[in-house]
Amino acid sequence: MEAADFEAVLNAIRTFVRKEVVPAEEVMEKTDEIPEAIRAQAAEMGLFGYALPEEYGGLGFSMTEDVQLAMEVGYTAPAFRSMFGTNNGIAGQVLVNFGADEQKQRYLPGLAAGDMIASFALTESEAGSDPSGLRTRAVRVEGGYLLNGQKRFITNATRADLFMVFARTNADTEGTKGISVFAVESGTKGLTVGPKDEKMGQRGAHTAEVFLDDVFVSGTALIGGSEGEGFAAAMRSLARGRLHIAAICVGLAQRLVEESVNHAAANRQGGSPIAEFQQVQAMLADSQSELLAGRAMVLEAAKAYDDGSDRRMAPSCAKLFCSEMVDRVADRAVQIHGGLGYMRTVAVERFYRDARLFRLYEGTSEVQKVIIAKQMLKGAGR
Secondary structure, eight states, rough: OHHHHHHHHHHHHHHHHIIIIIIGGGHHHHHHHHOOOHHHHHHHTTTTTTTTGGGSOOOOOHHHHHHHHHHHHHHHHHHHHHHHHHHHTTTHHHHHHHHHHHHHHHHHHHHTTTTTEEEOOOTTBBBSSSSGGGGOOOEEEEEEEEEEEEEEEETTTTSSSEEEEEEEOOOOOOOTTTTEEEEEETOOEEEEEOOOOOOSSSSTEEEEEEEEEEEEEEGGGBBGGOOTTTTHHHHHHHHHHHHOOOOHHHHHHHHHHHHHHHHHHHHETTTTTTTHHHHHHHHHHHHHHHHHHHHHHHHHHHHHHHHEEEEEEHHHHHHHHHHHHHHHHHHHHHHHHGGGSSSSSSSHHHHHHHGGGGGGSSSSHHHHHHHHHHHTTTTTOO
């Protein structure tokens, strides 16, 4: 996309988020739903397909463009981004990078338009950040496969039209080998979705368990038509997703800093604005410094992702730092607000709960450290 066109898109999204989505945050919190008017406008603006190829109706954003958009949508309740995040990210990218042409043609236009919602069905009770413990099985039968297993914490499962289901096609393999991925449409016999999970935060973003009981899919449902590609598909999608999440954390940190500054300037103790208290100033300075560091890290990592020089370590570094950073910024924001920061009617209290999830999904902080260290040690001692 031309620079001027991208800037126009970014400005439109910034305006939409601040004028339409931010005022609806309390409604999303109370109802645990995204208002339909916001969903419809997001689809009209192309947000359900900004990272999908233009030939299928998407906007074809590069990673550098993706993270700049993420910083804008991250400014508001994370549920807003979650509504279209799986279409562009971990689920949609499986199709983009590994899908056969006919699979792309069948699903990507609907995903890009927001007419379909996709879910990334990888996580299980013994396979979270590390998929090597995957137990869901896909057994070859006449005409296709039978899938059996149980997935949990699956984002958008209650709304999904399409599931990217990861299953072990080779029962003799362990670890990351022998994992394949299938496109399974909602309504397929044997596929059921449990009730939405009751979470600490991020209300409006639904997760649920997904059950597969002798789910038959034809051979054409196997992504790319090749068995054993599931782990590679998951890791490639997750690497991009981790960088995107890092950018979301930067956007949320920006909002938290602004909330903190405005509160400090407007509220008084002992006749003086608390913004004049040096310890409050220190907390503001720490948050602003970390925010700027996170933004710079994300932009640099996105550049390396786009030129292909680092699609492994830098996304994990950015996700690790920014997800931990936004938690610290949220904690300081509550502290600056004092007792008011503990009240459910205040934005920073809600964001404090929302932010905690970023250190867990799409690879915990601990897993990111393992990935980073392994990349650092490659070739050492040779």
